Amino acid sequence: MAIEETNIYDSDRVRSVALEEIRSIVHYKDLIVQLIRRDIVARYKRSVLGVLWTMLNPLGTMIILTIVFSRLFDMRGVYPAYIITGLVAWNFFSQTTQFSLNTTLWGSGLYHKIYMPRTAFIISVAGGGIINIVFALVPMLLIYLVTKVPLHASALLLPVAILVLAMFTLGLSLLLSTAAVFFPDVAEFFPVFISAWMYLTPIIYPEELLMDVLNGWVLKLNPMYHILKVFRLVLYEGVVPSGLEWLLAFLIAAVTLVVGWRVFTNKAKLFGYYA
Amino acid sequence: MPDQNPHDITNNTAVFLKDVNVAYRIPTERIRTIKEYLIKKIRGKVKHQHFYALRDINLSVEQGEIFGIIGRNGAGKSTLLKVVSRVLYPTSGRVWIKGIVSPLLELGAGFHPELTGMENIFLNGTLLGHSRHEIQSKINDIMAFSEIGDFINAPIRTYSSGMVARLGFSVATAWEPDILILDEVLSVGDAAFQKKCSNRMVSLIQGKSTVLLVTHSPALIEELCTKAVLLDHGKIISAGSGKEISQQYVSMLNK
Numbered sequence: 372m373a374i375e376e377t378n379i380y381d382s383d384r385v386r387s388v389a390l391e392e393i394r395s396i397v398h399y400k401d402l403i404v405q406l407i408r409r410d411i412v413a414r415y416k417r418s419v420l421g422v423l424w425t426m427l428n429p430l431g432t433m434i435i436l437t438i439v440f441s442r443l444f445d446m447r448g449v450y451p452a453y454i455i456t457g458l459v460a461w462n463f464f465s466q467t468t469q470f471s472l473n474t475t476l477w478g479s480g481l482y483h484k485i486y487m488p489r490t491a492f493i494i495s496v497a498g499g500g501i502i503n504i505v506f507a508l509v510p511m512l513l514i515y516l517v518t519k520v521p522l523h524a525s526a527l528l529l530p531v532a533i534l535v536l537a538m539f540t541l542g543l544s545l546l547l548s549t550a551a552v553f554f555p556d557v558a559e560f561f562p563v564f565i566s567a568w569m570y571l572t573p574i575i576y577p578e579e580l581l582m583d584v585l586n587g588w589v590l591k592l593n594p595m596y597h598i599l600k601v602f603r604l605v606l607y608e609g610v611v612p613s614g615l616e617w618l619l620a621f622l623i624a625a626v627t628l629v630v631g632w633r634v635f636t637n638k639a640k641l642f643g644y645y646a
Numbered sequence: 647m648p649d650q651n652p653h654d655i656t657n658n659t660a661v662f663l664k665d666v667n668v669a670y671r672i673p674t675e676r677i678r679t680i681k682e683y684l685i686k687k688i689r690g691k692v693k694h695q696h697f698y699a700l701r702d703i704n705l706s707v708e709q710g711e712i713f714g715i716i717g718r719n720g721a722g723k724s725t726l727l728k729v730v731s732r733v734l735y736p737t738s739g740r741v742w743i744k745g746i747v748s749p750l751l752e753l754g755a756g757f758h759p760e761l762t763g764m765e766n767i768f769l770n771g772t773l774l775g776h777s778r779h780e781i782q783s784k785i786n787d788i789m790a791f792s793e794i795g796d797f798i799n800a801p802i803r804t805y806s807s808g809m810v811a812r813l814g815f816s817v818a819t820a821w822e823p824d825i826l827i828l829d830e831v832l833s834v835g836d837a838a839f840q841k842k843c844s845n846r847m848v849s850l851i852q853g854k855s856t857v858l859l860v861t862h863s864p865a866l867i868e869e870l871c872t873k874a875v876l877l878d879h880g881k882i883i884s885a886g887s888g889k890e891i892s893q894q895y896v897s898m899l900n901k
Binding site for chain 1: 670671679680683728731732733734735736739740741742743744745746747749755756758760761765768769772773774775776777778801824
């Protein structure tokens with residue numbers, strides 16, 4: 372009976388749990404696909420409009436916000452496209468972080484029954500979110516068309532912008548989930564925090580509005596501002612972001628992801644004693 | 647010498663545990679908020695008691711062995727299985743495992759009620775660590791064994807509990823794992839299916855898999871196990887052949 376050397380698990384030989392987790396994720400890649408499928412299929416299976424809801428949802432929010440805010444800001448016909456672009460990105464961010472948190476906390480009694488890389492659940496939440504973004508692009512493009520906002524070649528860079536957004540979101544989700552296992556308050560507090568965060572980020576109003584607040588530091592210190600900026604530049608503004616803008620967004624995303632991954636995997640061995 | 651004392655890992659070792667401890671920290675007062683934690687931490691008032699669910703566990707299981715673990719409720723049997731199946735990371739000690747561990751703990755854990763039987767087979771199979779391809783090649787076996795028939799394309803919520811258990815059992819036992827973990831010998835469904843279950847369990851147990859069997863039943867240990875350990879209060883108090891251990895357990899209960 373030949374068992375491959377790679378099938379040996381030895382707790383003494385695991386040098387880095389963060390790297391071990393990456394190896395494990397590669398082995399369990401089909402699980403991630405199944406989990407994404409499960410979440411999407413199960414969510415819409417019994418609703419009449421099904422997956423259409425992923426498109427109707429941002430459209431509805433955008434229409435309400437446009438009606439409410441178009442009287443406050445003078446942006447004329449351009450405004451709906453601006454809002455929906457920001458909303459698509461923000462919705463991904465806020466839904467993924469909150470869904471990850473809940474998945475880690477109560478999502479799965481499975482953690483206590485069989486081994487699987489725990490990051491798989493959070494990765495699959497982010498993966499499902501990316502698929503939702505793709506669906507949400509349909510109503511977004513519809514708004515561009517109706518309000519006559521032109522799309523430029525820079526829109527081809529959208530996958531890169533989504534990748535940067537997803538890296539940041541995944542990293543933060545991992546950090547938050549770890550914190551929530553040890554301090555359940557985090558799960559209660561975060562929804563409040565993220566709604567405050569949304570109002571401090573230029574999504575439903577132009578960024579000029581925040582330029583003067585504390586010399587613009589509210590914007591500069593907000594990581595989501597830099598990441599959303601890239602997202603909106605390639606789509607809405609039709610401009611290829613500058614090297615500095617790319618670098619800043621990418622650095623924020625990469626650092627968050629690496630830190631989040633390390634913290635989560637290093638603390639995961641204690642999860643069984645808490646949650 | 648109460649402990650089994652494995653000195654080293656050989657070519658035939660399947661599971662090897664060295665000085666494994668599992669200690670739960672029980673705070674003397676419950677700390678629920680970050681603020682409370684920080685205040686107490688600064689004042690040096692975060693106090694814990696340690697409860698050892700497992701203490702100084704040393705054991706080594708050979709490949710192909712049927713290894714029994716017996717003990718009273720709360721002796722640490724389930725915790726030991728969790729450590730071997732890597733669900734629980736021990737507080738200290740070394741865990742060495744060769745091969746794929748398949749815990750047959752709860753059947754159908756991870757099934758989603760809205761998904762069809764077929765979709766759940768793939769979900770459950772990948773949860774057990776199998777690839778899509780591996781599941782595809784077993785799909786006919788699983789369907790035949792579970793006797794689900796045309797219901798395979800209906801959502802699981804429309805299944806009877808017996809059908810769910812049959813499907814769960816069929817997926818979980820479709821592969822012959824290197825190390826099989828059994829928390830009591832399972833049999834589900836009606837009498838006819840129970841017969842099929844026990845036949846399949848016997849063939850798994852007698853196959854090339856290494857089996858870790860947890861049970862309350864001394865008869866089962868004596869009948870099935872080549873080696874066994876007796877656990878009490880988180881410690882291995884005795885190790886030996888299935889027969890010796892089952893007798894010891896019976897006399898311990900009669901004390």
